[in-house]
Amino acid sequence: MANTPYPQSYYAASANAVPPRPVLQGEVETDVCVIGAGYTGLSSALFLLENGFRVTVLEAAKVGFGASGRNGGQIVNSYSRDIDVIERSVGPKQAQLLGDMAFEGGRIIRERVAKYQIQCDLKDGGVFAALNSKHMGHLESQKRLWERYGHTQLELLDERRIREVVACDNYVGGLLDMSGGHIHPLNLALGEAAAVESLGGTIYEQSAAVRIERGANPVVHTTEGKVRAKFIIVAGNAYLGNLVPELAAKSMPCGTQVITTAPLGDELAQSLLPQDYCVEDCNYLLDYYRLTRDKRLIFGGGVVYGARDPANIEAIIRPKMLKAFPQLKDVKIDYAWTGNFLLTLSRLPQVGRLGDNIYYSQGCSGHGVTYTHLAGKVLAEALRGQAERFDAFADLPHYPFPGGQLLRTPFAAMGAWYYGLRDKLGF
Incomplete structure (x- = not known):
């Protein structure tokens, strides 16, 4: 067996x-x-x-x-395509229903944790971090969109404010969602x-x-x-x-990679994320990270189309972590793993x-x-x-991947290459 x-x-x-x-x-x-x-x-x-x-x-x-x-353990509201995309592709009644539900999942998690006394290290607060002015403009639009659907626990962060919540010099601003947060998944x-x-x-x-x-x-x-x-x-x-x-x-398994550092100690951990919020950046191929209860940094990112397991996960993700936090160059990685999620077109x-x-x-x-x-x-x-x-x-509406199952992985990888290039060039 x-x-x-x-x-x-x-x-x-x-x-x-x-x-x-x-x-x-x-x-x-x-x-x-x-x-x-x-x-x-x-x-x-x-x-x-x-x-x-x-x-x-x-x-x-x-x-x-x-x-x-x-997964990265982050409570992130809405869908992988946001409500404005849904509004453009379906009628107003359907869009309203889906928009009204976009923030319900996080409430359900908190209700379950409270009702059944689930010990999962629940923390409030999630940050979307902008790497350039285009990202910042997107976050300003996202805030207006979400507030239109009654979601008001949001704060735009300028360059000074984001330095107060994450010790990374790469960001020009961000959006703090206090109904976001993180858990031990x-x-x-x-x-x-x-x-x-x-x-x-x-x-x-x-x-x-x-x-x-x-x-x-x-x-x-x-x-x-x-x-x-x-x-x-x-x-x-x-x-x-x-x-x-x-x-x-009409779907394709994809892999994402995650690493976890050795315990950082209270002082170093707090210097990285003083309010213990989780963070994800605004790139198409985004990076995400947060602290654990025992003061490790969990850092994830990257996508492997077709859900193959990379030979060396640390080699893929550690450079991303050090780009955000060069002060961790001597910190040991204790865990590295991959997990699959299901992508639709x-x-x-x-x-x-x-x-x-x-x-x-x-x-x-x-x-x-x-x-x-x-x-x-x-x-x-x-x-x-x-x-x-x-x-x-x-x-x-849903559609099959071009070329069927045989070609869906290379087509998706080509698309990811294109968007990865856009991330690097900032457009």
Whole structure:
């Protein structure tokens, strides 16, 4: 029997203790079978359990094994394509619904942490850092856009103010979002899994779904068992494989790389980020970083299209870290890992239904921490017969990558090269 462990990340090394979870053996019946114990699946399960559904979750490896337990740990509002892009491509009613939901995911995270007493090092405050005047103009427009949708916890930072929140000389200004913030992402997932089980839900680990038997009463098969359900929620994202072929054509797994320093000590850590905010820059191929509870710096960036694991992650990311913080040149890197996220051509999430009883959400395109928590609520609403918000996502247009699966990776890499050049040249 396969036993897939967590990657050797800082998050896995510092994870809260959890009890072992069983492998599915034999046959079980449930109202909803959720495929995937990441944020989308766990959020869906929690909302469904809170509304009286019986829920069984199947996880191919361990809770939070994928992007949910490997990401930069930043609570970032809105979507990978912002509300203004949505406004230009859909009608006003759909845009209003999606805009109203753009800041809900972060609130859901905080509600879950408070309600279920999840220990995940939650900190408030996230900074978007501008590297040039074009970036700054974009942040000014973003502030006006977000405030139009009622999001007011925002402060523009001039060159003096951004020096007060991050000790990096590369920035000309920024935007502080106090409803943003950061968490230990794997501990958030583990806490949500414990909440699922506290409400009577069941989570099976090392129990990959290998086949879905569709029909009026669908069945999800694993190598050693099966789950009969009224509904299925497919929440595998970049780790779904080809379980549902219809979902593979319009998305592409991509890898992002993260490193974590040795503990910096209180003085050095505070000198880098005095208010303990998380930071991401405004480049298309952006860098992001934050401090951990034990005063390490987590620094991420870079994209590998097609989700290959680079041979030397530290060699890719350490120069980026030193460009921001040359004062860390002698600091040791203790952890380096990669994780996959799912990219769509539109960079907007794909939400929908296959037949009458198989629901899915995928393709967060790098903006998954908040969106996935919203997605769980929206999927649960749809199963309860309240589909207006679900339909607002499901009606977004999506297209296959040019050239199909064979050429989608080189085409995307070419596009990334172009935007990377634009980042370097500042236009």
